[in-house]
Amino acid sequence: MDDNSNTDSFIWTNKSALAMKNSELYMDARLSPLSLTYYGFCLRTGNYEVKLHFAETMFTDDKTYSSLGRRIFDVYIQGKLVLKDFNIEDEAGGVGKEIIKKFTAVVNSSTLEIRFYWAGKGTTDIPEWGVYGPLISAISVNLEKGSSISTGAVVGIVVAVAFVIFVILGIVLCKGHLRHKYGMEQDLKGLDLQTGSFTLRQIKAATNNFDAANKIGEGGFGPIYMGLLLDGTRIAEKQLSSKSKQGNREFVNEIGMISALQHPHLVKLYGCCIEGDQLLLVYEYMENNSLARALFGLKECQLTLNWxxxxxxxxxxxxxxxxxxxxxxxKIVHRDIKATNVLLDDNLNPKISDFGLAKLDEEDNTHISTRIAGTYIEL
Incomplete structure (x- = not known):
């Protein structure tokens, strides 16, 4: 994208002397026209201090053409927007000056994710093509004191959870409630799901026992209800119906795919419920429903969307x-992108949903599929 011979490696090297402290940190910077993503893997559970080191070393403050450039981008940590329309030069008070932004990041599933996105603003071809996207000089991540869990505590928790699961499975087997859910448990076994678990009692309480007044939609998976958890969190609950076009495999596929993904434009999965003959998925609530309803729904539900x-x-x-x-x-191919699977939050930001037909795009295999997937439309 916007290929530039000076930034082929996506690293910008400053060739002039810098006066700031620890100037060696700012001699080289990572650069991209669109986005940058950093991951920290195998981290202990706890709170981490994240320091982002910035310095605008590409643009100048003289009266040359290079002084006309403006860089504006957004920063997300663990999927949360922490810097909006960030301009290094403005924040630091000029070019060639350091600015350090500090944040606390909570790590619950051993992974830390830091993202930088071009905000769609600023200059795009001044002073050169492809130099207007995010730029970061250095990142430091340190575990905050007192926020880690001891090895003994971790072992105790694992043993306790394993014991509870063993007892619950024994009870369920004795009552004969596994039925076709045994296949579900087999499908879920071995998946490192980074999502929560809800009881049917919690879901019924949140949706007022699946009250028709709380029903906000109907999809191939089944009815969708709005709910409110005890902590005040609004949720959207998808209930697998007996007439569903999707079965156990799609249910497991949806959980397995989206539980491992966190992104501002992907709907967030809070958890699932597998109890009795119920299969339920719990998502974040999207205030403006789907793009399909906004464009093609009932007249009173349609939204005025300007260009x-x-x-x-x-x-x-x-x-x-x-x-x-x-x-x-x-790497994932969704295979069912359509207006009903694009949800809109209260600020009309889109989020892709419904990963029941999604497929891993393995590097050794082609992305082309010979099996028909998606939604059939009669013309």
Whole structure:
């Protein structure tokens, strides 16, 4: 994208002397026209202090053409927006000056994720093509004192959880409630799911026992209900119906795919419920429902989307797909992108949902599939 012979390696090297402290940190910087992603793997559970070191070393403050460049980008940590429309030069008070931003990141599943996104603002071809995206000089991550869990505690927790699971499975087997869910348990076995678990009682309480007044949609998976958890969190609950076009395999596929993904333009999965004959998925609640309803729903449900908003939605969908195809550790092909599977939050930011038909794009295999997948549309 915006190929430039000076930035082929996506590293910018400053050739002039820098006066700031620890100037060696800022001699080289990572650069991209669109986005950068950093991962920290195998981290202990706890709170981490994240320091992001910035310095605008590409643009100048003289009266040359290079002084006309403006760099504006967003920063996300653990999927949360921490810097909006960040301009290094403005924040540091000039070019060639350091600015350090400090944040606390919570790590629960051994992975830390830091993302930098071009905000779609600033200059795009001044002073050169491809130099307007995010730029970062250094990152430091340190575990905060007192936030880690001891090895003994971890072992105790694992043993206790294993014991509880063993007891619950024994009870379920004795009552004969596994039925076709035995296959479900086999499918879930071995998956390192980074998601929570809900009881049927919790879901019924949140949705007022699946009250029809709380029903907000109907998909191939089944009815979708709005709910409110005891802590005040609003949720969207998908319930697998007996008439569902998707079965156990799609249910497991949905959990396995989306539980490992965190991105501003992918809907967040809070957890699932597998109890009795119920299969339920619990997602973050999206205030403006789906793009399909906003565009083609009942007249009273349609939204007035001006062209800047439509452009924002289109770019958001593209960023979500780019993450799935290229930036995620797991390369994924969604295979069912349509307006009903694009949800809109209260600010009309789009989020891709419904990963029941998604497929891993393994590097050794082609992305082309000979099996028909997706939604059938009669013309």
């Amino acid at each position: 800047p908003t439509r452009h924002k939605i289109s770019i958001g969908i593209a960023r979500g797909l780019a993450f799935l195809h290229e930036e995620s550790r797991l």
